[in-house]
Amino acid sequence: MTTALITGSTAGLGAAFARRLAADGHDLVLVARDTKRLREQATELHDLHGIEAEVLTADLSTDTGIEAVTDRLGSRRNPVDLLINNAGFGNKGRFLDVPMADELTMLKVHCEAVLRLTSAAVEPMRERGRGGVVNVASVAAFVPRGTYGASKAWVVQFTQGVAKDLAGSGVRLMALAPGFVRTEFHQRAGMGTDNIPNWMWLDADNVVAAALADLSRGKTLSIPDPRYKTLMGAAKLVPRGLLGGLTSRTGRKYGPQ
Ligand SMILES: NC(=O)c1ccc[n+]([C@@H]2O[C@H](COP(=O)([O-])OP(=O)(O)OC[C@H]3O[C@@H](n4cnc5c(N)ncnc54)[C@H](OP(=O)(O)O)[C@@H]3O)[C@@H](O)[C@H]2O)c1
Numbered sequence: 001m002t003t004a005l006i007t008g009s010t011a012g013l014g015a016a017f018a019r020r021l022a023a024d025g026h027d028l029v030l031v032a033r034d035t036k037r038l039r040e041q042a043t044e045l046h047d048l049h050g051i052e053a054e055v056l057t058a059d060l061s062t063d064t065g066i067e068a069v070t071d072r073l074g075s076r077r078n079p080v081d082l083l084i085n086n087a088g089f090g091n092k093g094r095f096l097d098v099p100m101a102d103e104l105t106m107l108k109v110h111c112e113a114v115l116r117l118t119s120a121a122v123e124p125m126r127e128r129g130r131g132g133v134v135n136v137a138s139v140a141a142f143v144p145r146g147t148y149g150a151s152k153a154w155v156v157q158f159t160q161g162v163a164k165d166l167a168g169s170g171v172r173l174m175a176l177a178p179g180f181v182r183t184e185f186h187q188r189a190g191m192g193t194d195n196i197p198n199w200m201w202l203d204a205d206n207v208v209a210a211a212l213a214d215l216s217r218g219k220t221l222s223i224p225d226p227r228y229k230t231l232m233g234a235a236k237l238v239p240r241g242l243l244g245g246l247t248s249r250t251g252r253k254y255g256p257q
Pocket of ligand 1: 008010012013033034137178184
C-alpha cells in the first residue's frame with residue numbers, strides 16, 4: 001500500500017487525482033482550505049474504495065499552511081510515496097488590473113509552496129530510493145500570459161531541473177501541463193469562458209489518466225491530449241509577439257465574463 005498526498009484535492013484536477021488514486025488502492029492525504037469539504041471527500045473515498053484518507057487543512061498561501069504540509073511530508077513513520085502539487089488558482093485580468101497582493105499570493109501558492117513541498121517530499125523519497133512528484137503547471141507556461149503563465153513556466157523549469165538532479169535516485173518528478181480543463185478554476189476567478197471553443201476543453205479524469213501513464217513512463221513533462229501537443233508544437237513556430245496577442249485574451253479579461 002502506498003500513500004499519495006494531493007494539494008487542492010477537493011475540486012477539479014485534484015479531485016480527479018484523488019478519485020483515480022483511491023480507485024487504484026492508494027491511501028491519501030487530502031489537502032485544501034475547506035475542512036468540511038475535505039472530510040466529506042475523505043469519507044466518500046474511504047467508503048467507496050476501502051482506502052485510508054487523512055484530512056489536512058492548510059492554506060498554502062501562508063507559511064503556517066506550507067509548514068503543516070512539509071511536516072506531514074517529512075514523516076518517516078507514515079511516508080508519502082507520491083506528491084501531487086496541484087493547488088492553484090487564476091486571477092482575472094491583465095497586469096496592473098490585478099492587485100499586487102493577489103499576484104504575490106499566486107507566487108506563494110504556485111511557486112514557493114511547490115518548492116518547499118517538493119523539497120520536503122523528495123528528501124525521504126531519495127533515502128528510500130523511490131517516490132514520485134507531479135507538479136501541476138499549465139500550457140500557459142509556454143505562451144506569454146502574465147504572472148499566471150510565468151509562475152507555471154517556473155513550475156516546468158524547476159520540475160525538469162530537479163528531475164535531472166535526482167536522475168538515478170529512484171525518485172521521479174514530472175510537470176503536468178494541461179490545456180483548459182472543466183473545473184471550478186474559471187468560475188472561482190470570475191473568468192468568462194464563453195470565448196473558449198468547445199474543442200479546447202479537456203476532461204479532468206482523462207488528464208489525470210494521461211498524467212499517471214506519462215509518470216510511469218518516466219516523462220518529466222506531460223502535455224495530455226494530442227490536440228494540445230500539436231498546438232504547443234505549432235506555438236513554437238509562431239513569433240512571440242503574435243502569440244502574446246492571441247493568448248493574452250483567452251479566458252482572462254475579454255469576452256463575456
Ligand atoms: N482548469 C484549468 O483549465 C487548468 C488548466 C491548466 C492548469 N490548471 C492548474 O490545475 C491546478 C488545479 O486547478 P483546477 O482547475 O482543478 O482548480 P479548482 O477546480 O478551482 O480547484 C482548486 C483546488 O485548489 C484548492 N486551493 C486553492 N487555493 C488554495 C490554497 N491557498 N491552499 C490550499 N488549497 C488551495 C481548492 O480548495 P480550497 O478552496 O478548499 O482551498 C481546490 O481544491 C491548478 O494549479 C491550476 O493552475 C488548471
